[in-house]
Amino acid sequence: MATTKKLKEAAAKVDRTKSYPLTDGLELVKSAAFAKFDETVDVVVKLGVDPRHADQMVRGAVVLPNGLGKDVRVLVFAKGEKEREAREAGADFVGADDLVAKIQGGWFEFDTAIATPDMMGVVGKIGKLLGPRGLMPNPKVGTVTFDLARAVKESKSGKVEFRVEKAGIVHAPVGKVSFTAETLRQNIVALVEALQKAKPSAAKGTYMKKVCVSSTMGPGVTIDLAEIAAILK
Numbered sequence: 001m002a003t004t005k006k007l008k009e010a011a012a013k014v015d016r017t018k019s020y021p022l023t024d025g026l027e028l029v030k031s032a033a034f035a036k037f038d039e040t041v042d043v044v045v046k047l048g049v050d051p052r053h054a055d056q057m058v059r060g061a062v063v064l065p066n067g068l069g070k071d072v073r074v075l076v077f078a079k080g081e082k083e084r085e086a087r088e089a090g091a092d093f094v095g096a097d098d099l100v101a102k103i104q105g106g107w108f109e110f111d112t113a114i115a116t117p118d119m120m121g122v123v124g125k126i127g128k129l130l131g132p133r134g135l136m137p138n139p140k141v142g143t144v145t146f147d148l149a150r151a152v153k154e155s156k157s158g159k160v161e162f163r164v165e166k167a168g169i170v171h172a173p174v175g176k177v178s179f180t181a182e183t184l185r186q187n188i189v190a191l192v193e194a195l196q197k198a199k200p201s202a203a204k205g206t207y208m209k210k211v212c213v214s215s216t217m218g219p220g221v222t223i224d225l226a227e228i229a230a231i232l233k
């Protein structure tokens with residue numbers, strides 16, 4: 001009940017009929033956060049696309065300038081010299097068939113997975129386990145590559161993958177409530193710019209229809225689209 005009361009108090013701080021300037025909105029998200037842990041700040045963007053059509057799919061990745069404020073556990077599927085390269089780059093788990101067997105047994109203690117192209121035949125065996133969790137390595141977002149040093153470094157420093165869902169929505173973390181509003185703003189600008197670059201040529205009309213920011217437990221705050229448009233100019 002205490003949580004419900006706190007949620008009501010947090011929600012009362014937000015005017016649902018209003019769109020807030022980005023920095024003001026982020027300050028509001030920070031002040032409305034009430035959990036005892038350092039909540040993640042998430043952004044939800046409603047796009048004017050229909051992802052049921054292949055030519056309107058929006059997918060990509062962005063390295064946030066200020067990271068995510070958490071330790072990202074990186075798993076790499078690699079063999080031989082590439083295995084050594086991955087370990088030297090700071091990967092938390094490196095292997096091949098041994099990792100596949102572990103994952104088949106229900107182990108998922110990692111946040112992102114990277115693979116060298118020659119390992120994708122092996123990784124394909126667990127595609128149905130990794131895919132629904134958003135963990136399947138993919139060349140489009142740079143997680144199927146021979147440049148493991150770069151891929152591991154990017155993942156560790158706050159690389160965020162995004163993919164539009166059925167309703168035309170992209171959901172992505174952009175940091176922690178403990179970040180300053182300016183730090184969060186810089187991360188959101190990077191995400192929005194990456195979304196703009198990923199805009200499909202088949203998308204017609206308004207591309208970014210709504211942008212909302214919230215903390216893990218807190219209420220959603222709608223951001224002024226005019227400011228988003230200005231950022232993208």
